[in-house]
Amino acid sequence: MTEKPPPDPRRRDRAATRAALLDAARLRFSRQGYDGTGIREIAADVGVDPALISRYFGSKRKLYAEAVRVDIPAGLTADPHRPVPHIADALLREVVFGDWEMFHGEHPFLVMLRSSGNPAVRDQLHIQLCEGYLRDFAGRLKGQDAALRAELIGALLLGMGVMRSIVGSPALSEASFEQTRRLVARLVHALSAE
């Protein structure tokens, strides 16, 4: 019983409180966007005073930036000889069909999209997408317009995420992973050949 003290009166633990605020912020920002979320809401979710946000993160904006930072799964891009269709499959499974429960079921890119009215958010999105996934992806495609074709695949995956979790289009939302994978594979194949 030394593990979990009575849960209601939370112990004073800066690191744990900070982490709890970060989690709550992810959920709120996911649903409601940046402008639609107040620091009082986030603090209330954790059961803590709103002042702690300014104190621990500096400002609401810095909290947001830290909450939606996305790290590319290292395994994806490790092998430079891994074939493109393989990677596309993996991206479909992990990015589009991933559960992302930390963000209420949406990839951080979609979360940022929802707040892209804010220029700082837009920059963050641009950098993380272009210099993260896309650049690596384009390097594996052959031919002259490799970058364009890589971005088309990116657009497809991003668009699928939007359709599934924001628009809520019926077929894409309910289709199985395997059924979707087959069709996406066709598309990737159509772009892989030069």
Add this chain to the structure above:
Amino acid sequence: MTEKPPPDPRRRDRAATRAALLDAARLRFSRQGYDGTGIREIAADVGVDPALISRYFGSKRKLYAEAVRVDIPAGLTADPHRPVPHIADALLREVVFGDWEMFHGEHPFLVMLRSSGNPAVRDQLHIQLCEGYLRDFAGRLKGQDAALRAELIGALLLGMGVMRSIVGSPALSEASFEQTRRLVARLVHALSAE
């Protein structure tokens, strides 16, 4: 010279003022999203008192709904025998590559995407996309998973719009229409055959 009276002191014309507010609202909401835009900004763009917005539109929300309402170009879906690749070409040209200067270069769908934290906006987006473009599109595809394939094409086009005007990915943003059209045609072809 009876046409244009001195432009600075605008004449009192309810309809014209209302239309001007609607235009200004489109531009502001496009850039900054719903929450990021204040009625005082919009009114200032027109050079008019903010109270007129509540007066003419009822509320900020109703103004938004009216500003981002999208009407499907009637010519697109008129002929029920028009081949799918044809329609995809037209959509690419008019929706993705359209100038949409009314909305600062973005299709209204992208504008709504940016404010999709708001449930009412999300509903509007869902209805207009699913019951507008997608339903008609799926009806023209043959085979069992026609709806799914239609939504995949929709996802591609939507994703391309996002990449071009929100993310600002380099290749897609600068590629010519013709160059893009060729690649997209390949993709549509890959999905058209059952």
Add this chain to the structure above:
DNA sequence: AGCATAAGTCATCAGTTGTTGACTTATCTG
């Protein structure tokens, strides 16, 4: 010209926003 009507303005409301500095209180060390 003069008057009625509607277009537009103004001041102000009540509520919310993010942030800050001074305060209290829990936790750990000696």
Add this chain to the structure above:
DNA sequence: CAGATAAGTCAACAACTGATGACTTATGCT
């Protein structure tokens, strides 16, 4: 058991939000 240190609270701020009712002023009709 003290007392120091940091975690967390509290009250208040200035700025801004959307909205409203009473006011002023321009327009069009007779």
